[in-house]
Amino acid sequence: MKNKIKIAILVLAVVVLSFLYAHISKNTYLYDRSSGSEDFVGTGIIKEGEEITQGFISKEELLDGINLKATVNGNVENVVLTYTLRDNETGEEVHGSVKGAEVKNNKFNAYTFDRVEQAKGKSYTLVLTETGSDENNGISFYYSPQEQTEGDLIVKGESAQGVLAARTITDRFDLETFIVLLGFVAFVVGFIKVLYKLFK
Numbered sequence: 001m002k003n004k005i006k007i008a009i010l011v012l013a014v015v016v017l018s019f020l021y022a023h024i025s026k027n028t029y030l031y032d033r034s035s036g037s038e039d040f041v042g043t044g045i046i047k048e049g050e051e052i053t054q055g056f057i058s059k060e061e062l063l064d065g066i067n068l069k070a071t072v073n074g075n076v077e078n079v080v081l082t083y084t085l086r087d088n089e090t091g092e093e094v095h096g097s098v099k100g101a102e103v104k105n106n107k108f109n110a111y112t113f114d115r116v117e118q119a120k121g122k123s124y125t126l127v128l129t130e131t132g133s134d135e136n137n138g139i140s141f142y143y144s145p146q147e148q149t150e151g152d153l154i155v156k157g158e159s160a161q162g163v164l165a166a167r168t169i170t171d172r173f174d175l176e177t178f179i180v181l182l183g184f185v186a187f188v189v190g191f192i193k194v195l196y197k198l199f200k
Contacts, residue, residue, distance in 0.1 A: 025110070027067055027167040028059050031144040037069075040165055041145050043155045045073055045130075045138035052128040052141060054164040055088070055151020058119040065096075065112035065169035066126060074137035076100030081130050081139050083111050088123040100132070103139055110169060123151070126166065141165065 043052055066083060079100030086093045094113040103109055130138050142165040143153055153160045 025064070026060070026170045028170065030054065030056050030166045030168070031163040032146050035144045035146060037142075037165075039144060040069070040142035041160075041162065042071065043141045043143060043160075045133055045135065045140045046128060046156065047133050047135060047138065048131055050129070050156040051154075052156065052164070053152070053154045054126045054166060055153075056124055056126070056168075057151070058122050058124060058168065060168060060170040061118065061120045062170050063113075063116040063119045063124075063168055064171045065110055067108050067110045067167040067169055068128075069108045069142045069165040070103050070105075071140045071142070072100065072103055072105040073140060076103070076133075076137060076139065078132040079130055079138050080132055081128065083113070084127040084129075085113060085116065086125045086127060087116075088125055100130075100139055108165075108167070112169070125151070126164070 046052055063085065066085070068083075077100065080097055081100060081103065082095065082097045084093050084095050094116060096111050096113040098109075098111055128141065133139070143155075143160060143162040144165055145162040149163075153162055153164055
């Protein structure tokens with residue numbers, strides 16, 4: 001009886017810990033994730049007065065941020081990147097900004113904003129602008145030159161054929177992560193039991 005209680009407690013603990021672990025920052029790709037980074041095209045630096053916009057339809061109910069692949073060019077100590085998410089139906093916006101010196105070069109950078117709720121199926125536009133940048137110093141981004149299934153990509157006033165190398169961020173419970181983790185734990189436990197029987 002005591003062994004059964006211990007096992008029940010252990011199983012419960014594993015389930016609870018797995019549930020907590022499965023609360024993640026879920027990335028939803030705007031571009032085709034099968035596209036290799038070697039296929040990406042650079043947008044060039046966004047100089048003051050210019051902007052990059054990317055339209056998309058949200059696949060998630062909640063939006064907490066955006067993940068963008070960026071390149072740092074020259075001296076960006078005085079550069080500030082501003083990102084805006086606009087609801088195309090209501091015109092409502094959420095904003096955020098980051099100093100250029102905090103942007104990691106040639107990597108995906110996560111930028112957060114105030115949570116947007118009831119977003120699934122709605123049309124949004126991501127707007128990127130910079131202050132303190134010029135033709136030699138600033139932040140540039142990447143896009144995948146694929147068929148536009150998300151929405152229009154406008155780079156500094158010109159329509160571009162492709163989709164920005166971006167992922168929306170949603171902080172939520174992920175069922176897939178939860179199931180995979182439980183499966184992994186079950187596999188490890190089963191493997192240990194087999195080894196125990198073999199060497200007993």
